[in-house]
Amino acid sequence: MSPSSHLQTVLTRMPNPSMLRAAPVKSCEIRRPPVNSYNGIGGLLRHLRRGSGMTLAAVASRVGCAVSQISQVETGTRSLKPWLAESLDVVYGTAGMISALAAEAEIGSVEEVVAVRIPGENTTLMLSRRQFLTAIGLGAAGALPGLKEAVGRLTPTAELVDELRDSFAQLRNAARLTAPTHVIPALMGQVAIIDAVRHSSTGEVRVNLDRLQARLAETLSWMCEEAGDGSAALFWIDRTSEWAARSAWTAMSHYTSIRRSMLALSTAGFAPAAIDHARPVLASTGAPHRLKALAAKQVAFGNALLGLPDATQYALDLTARHLEASDGSDQNSTVGQTSLPTDDLLLMFRATCDVYLGGGPLTIAEFEPRLHAISAASARSGAINTAKLARAYASAGDVDRACRLAADVLDGGGATESRSTRVELVRALTLIRTRWPGREETAELSRKLESVSG
Template sequence: MDDGGPLARLRRLRDGMARRGAAGDQIAAVLIERFGVNPRVAFRHAAGLTQSQVADRYNRNWPATVPKTRKDVSYWECWQGPGAGTSASARAPSYGDLIRLAQVYACSVDDLLLGPRRGADSAPIEVSYQVITDILSSLGVVDYAETLDGGGAASITLRAAVGEGSITVRLSRRQFTELLATGGLAALLPDDALAAVTADAGVTDDMSTWRRTLSAHQAGHHLLTPQAHIAALTDVLADVSAVREEASSELRPKMRRIQAEYAEHISWLCREAGDLTSCWRWADRAAGWALESGDTAMGTYMMLRRATVALDHGDHVRATELARAARRTKHAIPAALDAAAQLYQARAEAMTGKIAEARLDGADELLAQGRHRDDGPAYLRYYTPEFGELQRATCYVTAGMPSRAVTILQARITSLPNTHHRDRAVHLVRLATAHAVDRAPDAAAIAGLGALIEARRAGSVPTVTDLERVDGILTRGWPRQPKVREFHDALISAQAAVQPSHPAT
């Protein structure tokens, strides 16, 4: 749109309505109807702001290490809303970004996603399960208050903004302490997500419940320690095994597939807990059950899991062989697995000093296609565009281009919710490595200290192990640097405190 066309007409209409005293939501509704713009564009114009002015206000009100730019606002406005995918020019804003945009535009988050409400009789809005879990998981860090009730007992009130309203949870001090001690997954997820399997329920209903339970643990992986998740999941898996013994021959393969998905997630959790023996025992169990059930996708996924181990050990030849084998399977594989295979091939090539940009870009496109699909195996939902960004950054560090990785990682870390301790730990480790390779010892040490804090909160043992490489680079190059010594001492303490647990197998 040029100044003499629709944009000029839009602005004249907006200015005229504002002079007549029209409210922002009224102006936005008319702009959407007349010009077909999406809600985020409409509310920006209703506020009389350009994209650059929005970025300036955002940065002034919420300063960050990586400031927002006009381009960020453009990405959010090109995004087509809930359920839409992303592209090179369209990216979904985080929930935190939406909250802040709503404050800048003096509207609600719901308005920015779905447009202004048309009245009290509007149809109810469906909110995705992932959005619900993200909001509820933030209850422990938003608007904390402690008061004395009428009986003199201390009570805790937690509030989290949701659209125009909020969720409020009021607990006694004892309940709050117990909630923190147990991780609170059952309290923070919908009631039916962790519903117990009843003896008189049909097997089909049971399978639906088992899948919801696994999805709840996967979506809420940051809410509990690995050990707590493992204990709960192995109990459910025992129920699955018992019911399968009495199931029909038609249902038994389907139940075996569910068992394989549980075993895969338990394998990952065992790795997070530092128990590699149980990790691979569960991985082998998952692969065997997947083969038995005819789940070729799971078999390919486990092959790629072994490719990551080869990458961790610096064996780029073996990693390449496994990634290529995954893509050569005679069965069609999901786009997410094809993307992962290409990313691991790119990481293997980075070990030889080459950046496979075409392969990385191809993987990004595949990951963007499957971003909002919920009909595939739950374990594939970890393969997101953000996963692709992390692999790209790792390639840059490995190939000796750390400054490019720093830019990616800093932007990603600032967008992660504070409650996602495990994800923050992983990204901070990569950032520390990038700074160390880029010969910025203080920055590397600070990122490493942050990773140790997040690892302790998440109970993630691999993070501590991954930081040993960073420590080696720093202590060899800058042994007398104060921040380097501080990080080194903190890492030694963390290593001493880590006692890899060995969950039930």
């Protein structure tokens, strides 16, 4: 099994200022922070090593350094050098994620940087994040100082596309299992490479680069949303739409409307807007059945949160019909939620609506037995749905079980690393406080949740 498949949630978060903050970016002069500011990276590296079953000596042998250096980096008493970060990316199969985090830590939390790992070279280029976002919005990353020279050495071939796809697959795997803030820098670095190199590509290579860039942007929108940065999430949804249209990828273009619907619920909690964003996909004659199913699911969620059971059931029935009609035989079947089988997806949708409508029996009886498998596929999905299950138990009158599940999520770090999880916990704890006012355990859980919500 690949070491990256053993990635687990790491509680310590690296500093990651708002991606779209308007404050001016400092100069590129490196100011070394205190050594212990590397503790977040050290904890991640220790977890990666232990998850892969490797000893300190084994890792040191692979990368060509002393055992003491690996140990000191993991404990935060020694900084992580760029060459060592590059080597550890190879050992753990993390596609530049460690290098990007190390570059951010080296610059410090005042400057905002994007670390770009150049394919085929043992080098990582650091760019101003503010300049990077401006250039990406204009499609002009290739004009950024340093990047223009670096990508000039790359030849846009099918082999390069395959290498970038492999790196993206590794990062998506990491994104399911570790904190969003750990993955965002490396994803942005890949976007920068593609945006710069695609201008010198032609034909099928150019189309494939455009579509890979759209996939990266869509994943970035998820990661930024889960990290609690709604503005950045919307920025990347807009880029996804732009790049999908550029490559005539209509399925992904439709999916951006669904993503906006999701964002309306997760960041604003505004059900009418979620329904409005999803309806055009349902009305489209060209949208694949799977995407129509996901749009119908969003309409169901919105109606459930509005307390409309009949409209919710109608939308769920429509979801089921479109899922059944989707044959999953083309590239459109890979757009959207793909980590679970269709039957489990439909069950999750029904259970979520049951919870939003104030019920719970469906979630407890049918959904809870599948929670372990869901958590195994995605730690973040497991945390989100455990929080939903807590609300289901509260609706069913079992406050003790509801509080235990909420505590499990909070103590496991799920709320720290996922805005969606925090939203579901707020809903659960609000119901508990309403039905059992003055309960001391609930007050403590609320304090914990407030502390991780900032």
